[in-house]
Amino acid sequence: MEDAALEDLKVFLPPLLRALEALGFAARHLDPAALPPLLAAMAEPDAALRAARPRLDDWPQALGGVRERLQSAADLALTAFEELVAASDMRGVYRALRLLPRAQEALYPLADGLPPVSRFFLSPGLREDEDLAARIARAPARADVGVFQAGSEPGSRGGYALYVPEYYQPERAWPLVVALHGGAGNGRGFLWSWLADARAAGAILAAPTAIGETWALQGDDRDSPNLLRIVHDIHARWNVDPARLLLTGMSDGGTFCYVSGLEDGSPFTHLAPAAAAFHPMLAAFADAERLRGLPIHITHGVRDWMFSVEMAREAEATLSAAGARVTYREIEDLAHCYPRELNPGVLAWMDKTAAA
Secondary structure (H helix, E strand, C coil): CCHHHHHHHHHHHHHHHHHHHHHHHHHHCCCHHHHHHHHHHCCCCCHHHHHHHHHHCCCCHHHHHHHHHHHHHHHHHHHHHHHHHHCCCHHHHHHHHCHHHHHHHHHHHHHCCCHHHHHHCCCHHHCCCHHHHHHHHCCCCCCCCEEEEECCCCCCCCCEEEEECCCCCCCCCEEEEEEECCCCCCHHHHHHHCHHHHHHHCCEEEEECCCCCCCCCCCCCCHHHHHHHHHHHHHHHCCEEEEEEEEEEECHHHHHHHHHHCCCCCCCCEEEEECCCCCHHHHHCCCHHHHCCCEEEEEEECCCCCCCHHHHHHHHHHHHHCCCEEEEEEECCCCCCCCHHHHHHHHHHHHHHHHC
16 A cells, blocks of 8 residues: 555544444434533534545555545545434434444455454454454455345345454354344444454354344244244354354344243243333243243343333343343443443353353
8 A cells, every 4th residue: 555545544544433433323322311512422422524525635556455445434434424424313323323334334345454453343342352363364265154134225124234353263152143133224334333342252243133123023023934944054154053052133023032932832041121121021921941041141231222121120020030041231321222332241151151
């Protein structure tokens, strides 16, 4: 890369990565009761990125592919900030924040070759781990690692997005995380709620999209057989640890963790619903043998405005009484959002309970 382009990158990358972090902060701290100050704070973080954006305009044609990805990520981030500041309700906020995973998807291929980008796509607590960075950097190029889209194009239903760590080796078995989006989401976007942590911990990650408008929470369940198909597809190509199969999800996806994961015949060894609805009938209809000793990690926010925290407390009590091994996390400042900061702990919990 030419010296001038390297200098441009030194100026451009820090504000881009800070802007993406700021959007992630907004997604984590969304709360209708505290929306005005949050949106007011969003009027500032994009200024440095907006100032640095023209530095890419005159890059040589040989760097066109890199430039296009950087520009796409920057433009999506800047548009997200503009829409956040202009948002008048939660619907507008959600619409703006859907641009964040698109920006991450545009940027991610540059992790191979740009160390600051590679570090960005790791759990925050491991971004300075030199051994991990070196293991990723020296991983040989291969066709069966990275991000894949299996029928998860925008607007499609029933497919899934997949991530396999770049340092995957078939000689050992790898944990599998299947992460279910919320009611208005899709797998392609929700993948980025987990990718950095799966990449840091060494886990295969699948993010399916519901067959219907949301998960099959009532009526015919077409989603559970589809999840089973996805798990079988991944098993057929990669070495998956049968003792570490995690089903997790947010909101409707978390509720479907209960609906599907408590069924007799579910392939999942661990469940981790977040911000989910729960009714005692879910446990009453569950297979008693399936429940006994099943590790379940429940996360809920005290400020959740969609599903009361009382639902999660009831889930803990009911499932524990039924014999499940329940771990319960109640977060004081969490509203109806996905608490990505807990992902490393959930993965560590899975490893610990699988070994017990």
